[in-house]
Amino acid sequence: MPLLDRMGWRTDDFSRDDVDGGIIVPLAALRSTLDARRAGVIGVEISNDVAVDRLAPYFAQLALIAIAFPAFGDGRGFSLARRLRQAGFAGRLRAVGPLIPDQGPYAFACGFDEIELPEASLARQSEAQWAAALGAISHAYQPGYARQTSIFERRRAARAHKQESRSHA
Amino acid sequence: MSATKQSSRKPLLPAILIANDLRAGDVLFRGAHGWTRDPAAAAIATTAVDAEALEKIGGAAVARNEIVDAYLAEVVVDRDGRPTPKHFRERFRTLGPSVRPDLGKQADFAHYAVAAE
Amino acid sequence: MYAYDEFDERFVRERVAQFRDQVARRLSGSLTEDEFRPLRLQNGLYLQLHAYMLRIAIPYGVLSSRQLRQLALIADRFDKGYGHFTTRQNLQFNWPKLSDAPDILDLLADVGMHAIQTSGNCIRNVTADHFAGVARDEIEDPRPVAELLRQWSSLHPEFSFLPRKFKVAVTGATEDRAVLKAHDVGVRILRHPESGEIGYQILAGGGLGRTPMIGKVVRDFLPKGQLLAYLDAIMRVYNSEGRRDNKYKARIKILVHELGLDAFRNAVESEFAVGPNWSAEETAELARIAPSFSKIAYDDLPAVSRIFEAAKLANPTFAEWVENALFPHRVAGYAAVTISLKPVGGVPGDMTSDQMRAFADLAERYSSGELRVTHAQNLVLPHVKLDDLFDLWRTLGALGLATANVGLVTDIIACPGLDYCALATARSIPIAQAISRRFGDSARQREIGPLQIKISGCINACGHHHVGHIGILGLEKRGQESYQVTLGGEASDNLAIGELLGPGLSADEVADAIERIVAGYLAKRRPGETFIEAVRRLGVNAFKSAFLRGAQDAAA
Numbered sequence: 001m002p003l004l005d006r007m008g009w010r011t012d013d014f015s016r017d018d019v020d021g022g023i024i025v026p027l028a029a030l031r032s033t034l035d036a037r038r039a040g041v042i043g044v045e046i047s048n049d050v051a052v053d054r055l056a057p058y059f060a061q062l063a064l065i066a067i068a069f070p071a072f073g074d075g076r077g078f079s080l081a082r083r084l085r086q087a088g089f090a091g092r093l094r095a096v097g098p099l100i101p102d103q104g105p106y107a108f109a110c111g112f113d114e115i116e117l118p119e120a121s122l123a124r125q126s127e128a129q130w131a132a133a134l135g136a137i138s139h140a141y142q143p144g145y146a147r148q149t150s151i152f153e154r155r156r157a158a159r160a161h162k163q164e165s166r167s168h169a
Numbered sequence: 170m171s172a173t174k175q176s177s178r179k180p181l182l183p184a185i186l187i188a189n190d191l192r193a194g195d196v197l198f199r200g201a202h203g204w205t206r207d208p209a210a211a212a213i214a215t216t217a218v219d220a221e222a223l224e225k226i227g228g229a230a231v232a233r234n235e236i237v238d239a240y241l242a243e244v245v246v247d248r249d250g251r252p253t254p255k256h257f258r259e260r261f262r263t264l265g266p267s268v269r270p271d272l273g274k275q276a277d278f279a280h281y282a283v284a285a286e
Numbered sequence: 287m288y289a290y291d292e293f294d295e296r297f298v299r300e301r302v303a304q305f306r307d308q309v310a311r312r313l314s315g316s317l318t319e320d321e322f323r324p325l326r327l328q329n330g331l332y333l334q335l336h337a338y339m340l341r342i343a344i345p346y347g348v349l350s351s352r353q354l355r356q357l358a359l360i361a362d363r364f365d366k367g368y369g370h371f372t373t374r375q376n377l378q379f380n381w382p383k384l385s386d387a388p389d390i391l392d393l394l395a396d397v398g399m400h401a402i403q404t405s406g407n408c409i410r411n412v413t414a415d416h417f418a419g420v421a422r423d424e425i426e427d428p429r430p431v432a433e434l435l436r437q438w439s440s441l442h443p444e445f446s447f448l449p450r451k452f453k454v455a456v457t458g459a460t461e462d463r464a465v466l467k468a469h470d471v472g473v474r475i476l477r478h479p480e481s482g483e484i485g486y487q488i489l490a491g492g493g494l495g496r497t498p499m500i501g502k503v504v505r506d507f508l509p510k511g512q513l514l515a516y517l518d519a520i521m522r523v524y525n526s527e528g529r530r531d532n533k534y535k536a537r538i539k540i541l542v543h544e545l546g547l548d549a550f551r552n553a554v555e556s557e558f559a560v561g562p563n564w565s566a567e568e569t570a571e572l573a574r575i576a577p578s579f580s581k582i583a584y585d586d587l588p589a590v591s592r593i594f595e596a597a598k599l600a601n602p603t604f605a606e607w608v609e610n611a612l613f614p615h616r617v618a619g620y621a622a623v624t625i626s627l628k629p630v631g632g633v634p635g636d637m638t639s640d641q642m643r644a645f646a647d648l649a650e651r652y653s654s655g656e657l658r659v660t661h662a663q664n665l666v667l668p669h670v671k672l673d674d675l676f677d678l679w680r681t682l683g684a685l686g687l688a689t690a691n692v693g694l695v696t697d698i699i700a701c702p703g704l705d706y707c708a709l710a711t712a713r714s715i716p717i718a719q720a721i722s723r724r725f726g727d728s729a730r731q732r733e734i735g736p737l738q739i740k741i742s743g744c745i746n747a748c749g750h751h752h753v754g755h756i757g758i759l760g761l762e763k764r765g766q767e768s769y770q771v772t773l774g775g776e777a778s779d780n781l782a783i784g785e786l787l788g789p790g791l792s793a794d795e796v797a798d799a800i801e802r803i804v805a806g807y808l809a810k811r812r813p814g815e816t817f818i819e820a821v822r823r824l825g826v827n828a829f830k831s832a833f834l835r836g837a838q839d840a841a842a
């Protein structure tokens with residue numbers, strides 16, 4: 001299914017059934033897959049209500065965690081991504097579900113790296129729209145999200161800069 | 170959103186098709202030859218076949234992004250052949266705010282306001 | 287007042303451009319109605335009974351003359367010449383077109399306003415004490431915190447698709463005029479009882495609607511600098527655990543109730559313990575914002591104004607108006623003045639564009655160009671010299687804005703109901719009008735004294751009927767509008783949910799029933815006892831027979 005990241009469409013190097021390459025398995029099969037394929041690139045797909053504690057022991061072995069969005073209006077996945085990042089997961093985070101372009105910036109800000117969309121989204125929503133949505137709002141207020149600095153942090157930096165130049169004057 | 174969507178149930182007849190214009194938001198009715206803002210010009214479905222045809226037209230217009238929220242509303246037909254919705258909620262939709270008789274369809278289509286009151 | 291800096295300005299402009307693009311994508315079919323709905327709602331745009339409705343944010347109820355004039359302009363250019371002030375200190379236009387909405391938002395941005403998150407399942411427009419910065423019982427002005435929260439909540443990447451709407455209120459006074467306990471989260475600025483340090487008390491889980499609940503204290507004392515981190519923790523717990531299977535069980539109040547306060551608190555505290563801290567940003571932001579709210583230059587005036595005292599003696603009608611309209615100002619020689627938007631028989635909270643423009647002039651002339659919107663759907667001129675009150679009153683009279691009923695039986699809160707609202711089950715405004723006419727006589731109202739009637743047109747309770755001294759809820763019964771009457775609610779520190787008096791009434795029975803309840807109070811009250819005090823002393827049951835008697839008469 002179509003996959004995109006901040007740069008646009010990308011090929012999916014994971015699959016759900018292929019034994020070669022990366023594989024994404026359901027949470028129930030994670031244990032056995034890890035045992036069976038010690039060297040493989042393994043990802044897990046979870047529902048949006050899984051407790052972080054259940055996954056934390058596997059963080060080092062997991063290349064990817066895919067969080068299912070059952071509907072685009074169900075925002076639990078945003079908080080789960082955030083919790084996984086806070087708990088130290090450094091691998092790839094994927095959102096899976098019918099997200100809309102306007103949610104792209106939110107997903108990436110919360111720690112997702114990529115979004116896997118159903119085919120149906122493709123017919124109506126283009127790569128250009130996803131790209132445009134990413135650039136729609138230059139700066140967010142909230143500190144601690146995304147890679148770019150927030151408005152709060154920017155203001156503080158600007159003030160510190162001003163004060164510094166004043167004290168040097 | 171609307172609590173009175175009836176598409177899943179069998180329509181109560183006679184009925185008219187009510188919707189909102191996507192761009193303007195205005196309440197529209199399906200008339201004999203197209204959409205109308207005038208409730209008196211609404212096409213009245215008296216048979217299940219008519220009603221289904223109306224709903225089909227509504228569905229197609231929704232799909233073309235012309236209207237939203239189309240549904241059938243049961244009406245009573247007066248002596249002049251004009252439909253008045255049975256439910257008070259839909260009746261208000263054909264009139265406008267009861268507290269502002271100077272606004273809405275009751276102001277734009279005087280003939281209807283008189284007929285309804 | 288807070289003025290946008292370059293970041294805020296750019297933010298709202300980009301937000302308008304984004305919405306313009308979203309509208310275009312909706313019209314082209316790129317976005318389905320289901321996809322577009324939350325986007326338009328988060329920009330304040332509803333599809334109502336007759337048309338779209340645009341709800342404009344008036345953050346914490348503070349508005350400038352310039353902004354009010356712009357609202358008047360929008361009312362004339364894109365609507366039908368009037369607007370409606372809501373119980374959440376916002377303003378609604380009832381007739382905008384979807385295709386005009388981006389242009390309206392641009393006009394708002396011109397004066398530092400927006401319609402962001404006035405609807406939708408997100409953190410809604412933050413409300414606050416409408417006497418902020420004025421009240422004598424204030425520990426600290428709540429507006430800087432409210433403004434901080436406005437910014438923090440705007441387009442929050444994590445909390446824009448919550449289980450349900452989320453309402454936050456802030457107060458910095460000892461008397462809670464913002465009704466914190468009826469909010470999803472309430473922030474009370476207070477002094478630590480021992481150290482004297484100023485910090486926050488955090489309440490959660492309040493709300494009206496189908497299952498009214500009273501907010502509970504989650505944190506007794508939160509030191510300054512930790513508010514954003516703590517709210518992040520509350521929001522994360524709610525966003526993760528809040529129910530999504532049933533719209534009527536999706537508010538945080540149900541989560542707090544089902545988990546139990548202790549378990550909820552533990553969840554929040556453990557989330558708070560592991561989350562990042564934004565103390566430095568928060569402190570710096572508050573320090574940046576706060577001065578913008580303390581810029582008013584007051585004159586040095588005596589506490590007693592001779593002009594004012596003389597005018598009261600000479601003009602009893604003026605004296606009557608003054609009785610309820612004034613709120614004591616912390617600065618000597620000034621008062622905060624509540625202007626009723628409840629003319630007898632009028633639509634509660636409605637204002638014409640002409641009135642807006644004239645009122646904007648008055649605010650400029652008499653109140654430093656600033657006004658407030660109250661959750662009771664009235665306006666406040668917060669900084670009026672006592673010396674100016676008589677002139678102000680005369681001008682208000684000419685505008686039809688000098689109704690002397692603030693806090694009285696005709697100062698009725700009413701949601702738009704089935705005259706406008708797509709969710710309504712019955713009308714509310716005509717009920718308010720009927721009661722207002724019934725009790726319109728000024729002497730009679732003053733004889734009855736303080737009495738809050740609140741009316742909602744459906745179970746969503748936008749008219750706060752649960753917490754009205756007398757609450758009225760419009761429902762549908764057997765194809766007719768039907769009204770339930772409750773008694774004994776209170777929207778104060780002692781937040782109380784009213785009790786049902788009996789079976790539903792038809793629209794034309796309501797005013798009679800209210801009259802019987804009021805007659806019962808007048809007959810039984812002790813000297814000086816207000817309506818709600820008498821209800822508390824006598825109990826709701828004491829009023830049931832009077833209420834039922836009439837209902838039976840009507841049925842017979």
Ligand code: SF4
Pocket residue numbers: 701702703704707708709710711742743744745746747748749
């Ligand atoms: S209480 Fe109901 S009828 Fe009234 S405004 Fe809210 S949703 Fe509409």
